[in-house]
Amino acid sequence: MTRRTAHPYENENKAADMTTTSSPSSRSSSPGATGDLGVTGPLVNGTWLDKTSMGAVDHINPATARTNGSVLLAGPQEVDDAVAAAKAAHPEWRAMSPDKRRRILQRVEELMLARVPELGRLTTLELGAPITMASALAHLCAGWFGYYAGWADKIEGATIPPSPVMVPGLDYTVPEPYGVVGIILTWNGPIMSVGMKIAPALAAGNCVVVKSPDLAPFTVARFAEIALEAGLPPGVLHILPGGPEAGEHLVRHPDVDMISFTGGIPTAKKILDSARHSLKPVLLELGGKTASVVFPDADLDEAVASTVRSCFNLSGQGCNLTTRLLVHRDVYERVVRTAAGAATALGVGDPFAPTTALGPVIGAAARDRILGVIERAADSSRLVVGGHAVDPAALTPEVRDGYFVEPTVLADVDPGSDVARHEVFGPVLSILPFGTEEEAVALANSTPYGLGAVLYTRDVSRVQRVVPQLQAGTVHVNGASGQPPGAPFGGYKQSGHGREGGKEGLFEFLQTKNVFIRA
Structure with a gap:
């Protein structure tokens, strides 16, 4: 007897087979209510929220025009809670032995590589990207975690040679994390930006609050589950699916020390305008006409x-x-x-x-x-x-x-x-x-x-x-x-400023302190 293989869309009234944990990112509601992907929402301090200040919206599968699932949207209140938890978690994460951070990031890579098929399937369901390309994006993301895991215990400064007019002593530099980094992801393949942004930010010792796109929230949520499974402390990573209100509040928040954004020029201009209130640095990866x-x-x-x-x-x-x-x-x-x-x-x-x-x-x-x-x-x-x-x-x-x-x-x-x-x-x-x-x-x-x-x-x-x-x-x-x-990626002119990937991408999330000790 030949077993018939079900088409992926035939499961549209069932929970996805690869998302069976109890978090909102994987919990299916009643049959037929929200489709294959169930409900996803914010992750704040290790807890998936069951309700949010901005309510829920349906997510539409662009390949079928049918409801994929439901998204609980984060707003300013959830941003405040996530930033507060990240700020509280930062001293311990920063003080963690670099080799321990390295092992956690290596474990993220291992788990992601093992789950490339499910991550690819999620990307295809939420974006309509061909499954081969969607799986390739997940594989790329895992590669960045492996690469930056290798940097986590190799971040070092320099000794400054003395000059003839210098007071005798020791002059050296120390690269240090910013603290709380706000990351705003775009919808066209956000799993790739997860690797290019979140991996180096964590390797550098920052805590991260991610505004994930409401058009493509499910793959990012699944990544967060994998990161927690790999041993990432709960307060270090927060995921907030949401719209412009959440993004603007994150940029303006006084306890967010840096912003990294991928998207279009009009939104980048709004981000720069909001960031001026606290003069925080902004890394921009924008459009192109290659x-x-x-x-x-x-x-x-x-x-x-x-x-x-x-x-x-x-x-x-x-x-x-x-x-x-x-x-x-x-x-x-x-x-x-x-x-x-x-x-x-x-x-x-x-x-x-x-x-x-x-x-x-x-x-x-x-x-x-x-x-x-x-x-x-x-x-x-x-x-x-x-x-x-x-x-x-x-x-x-x-x-x-x-x-x-x-x-x-x-x-x-x-x-x-x-x-x-x-x-x-x-x-x-x-x-x-x-x-x-x-x-x-x-x-x-x-x-x-x-x-x-x-x-x-x-x-x-x-x-x-x-x-x-x-x-x-x-x-x-x-x-x-x-x-x-290991290759730096970024643009000239209105394609943004700063670099993602490679050593340059790591040092975007570090600031340099100069230390002088008089002899």
Whole structure:
């Protein structure tokens, strides 16, 4: 007798099989009331709250347009309670032997690696991200915890050499944690930001209060359960799913010593405005309009394939995706045809299907906004493929009500247009021609952003000329590397300031004290 494997959406009236603890992040309510993921809410001082000041909202699965579960939203009261608990817990966490902090973070990595499938499934259910990509994000997150565990007992200062005019004595530096760090996560793959932000903040000896996104709270909550299981003391990590009220109160709170934020420029400006009241430092990882710059001597098929894979990753809902393709005129039409074919060949639909490369966008409002951007852009550019919502008849029954947009390719895009200069945050690739090396550099730098750039050429001399001129925090040549935990990530211009990942990412969460002891 053959056993039939249930589709993930068939469990929509049951508790998720990987979330069976008693916390609100995993507790299912009555059958049919809130769907597969049950109820999640704030974690404050080791306790999952059963009610909050802001009440509950439904979470919608973007692939099915059906209710996924329920989210208890945190507000100013929950922020106050979490910050107070974090402040009280900080002296003990800071004083803990660094090797003990290292072992806790190593245990987090081990548990996360063992639970990549369940973390991936949660990300797919709440974001609609294809399951292969969702699992990869969880694996990346675990890698950052392993990397920063290795730093936890290696944070050291320097001895300052004496100068001729110096009073005799010992001069040295000591890196110290800020205290309470407020972290505001964005919704497009928050598990990745968990690794890039929370891991180094904890390794540095800070306590953390996280404002998790109400659009994607379940995976972050599951991470918190894993962290507690790994031995993280209850007051060190707090999770507050919520909206703007919780975020603003966290930034303004006088006992929050630093803010780390990932998101868009408009919200970043509000955060900076709120942070000025206490003059606290703010780490910003913002948007991007990353360009692939393709010269005639490049491997054109690889350049197009890599650009298309990146552009349509997470349905275009990412900050460092290659959403612009700048192509030398000598090979322009060939590249346009190849890009159109590659985009058309992408599997679109059920994010749990192994062949799916493009899932839904996050919601109906996002879908309608993206389609409006495409419609306006088509007036001044050539719509090569896509440009519409996916025909429900082309989708499997489980996802026909989801928020799907066709992979879209625009050619002959006006460099000064909105679609060429600003984020679409949807599955849209803009292709622009150039004639000279100087023109290519000017086009690559012509947006307000400076997060990333990719250069395709076999000419080593050109690489050495062009790379120093690109205003971007990360430049890849002939293909991307992924995101190694030891590599710093961040942007120039309006893509933010500060770095996440690597040693630079650790020291963002430390402040340096200079000590002089007179002889």
